[in-house]
Amino acid sequence: MHTTASDLPPQGISLPTLVALSGRSLRTWQRRVEEGAVPSLRDASGRTLVPLAALAALPDLQGGNWSAADLQLLLHADGGAPQALAELGARFALQALEAHRSSGGGGGQDHTRCAQFFLGKAADLGEADAMHWLGLLAAAGAHEGGSPDPALALMWLAKASTQGHAIAQAQVQALLAGLPKG
Numbered sequence: 001m002h003t004t005a006s007d008l009p010p011q012g013i014s015l016p017t018l019v020a021l022s023g024r025s026l027r028t029w030q031r032r033v034e035e036g037a038v039p040s041l042r043d044a045s046g047r048t049l050v051p052l053a054a055l056a057a058l059p060d061l062q063g064g065n066w067s068a069a070d071l072q073l074l075l076h077a078d079g080g081a082p083q084a085l086a087e088l089g090a091r092f093a094l095q096a097l098e099a100h101r102s103s104g105g106g107g108g109q110d111h112t113r114c115a116q117f118f119l120g121k122a123a124d125l126g127e128a129d130a131m132h133w134l135g136l137l138a139a140a141g142a143h144e145g146g147s148p149d150p151a152l153a154l155m156w157l158a159k160a161s162t163q164g165h166a167i168a169q170a171q172v173q174a175l176l177a178g179l180p181k182g
Helices: 016-024 026-034 069-078 083-104 108-126 130-140 150-162 166-177
Strands: 013-014 048-051
Touching: 013 016, 013 069, 013 083, 016 026, 016 048, 016 069, 016 108, 016 166, 026 048, 026 130, 083 108, 083 130, 108 130, 130 166
Parallel strands: none
Antiparallel strands: 013 048
């Protein structure tokens, strides 16, 4: 049987993902869709999606110029694939940490927002790498709180450690070894 484009499921990004990528509110995206300013389609479950082809015309999205591979990763992440969520979150986390470091601690909020969105979803699904990245962001102060949060960092590292993340296990052991005995 030959598959045509009309046989494939619609390829678009959900509004909650657009909120994370743009920093605009869900209501703003809903209004843009209702007014026809942004094209939309529906998936099988009735979710409103913005077609991939329309993303290039949306200048306020984090991530810049999306390659075909990046768009596929974004589609998988938007569909809830834990590893894709973690990978995309890690990419934004690296950008957030670099911006935070180069600005002396005050930059990278847009990348941080994106990283936390994707990593948080992946962590909720048990993805240890995502938990580790969230710990690194908290330790560096590149998270919503904006300043280093050792307790939050330790929490995420401990969660990653219990999921078998080898680096997190070593980091938690090193932290525990440095605590006073007694």
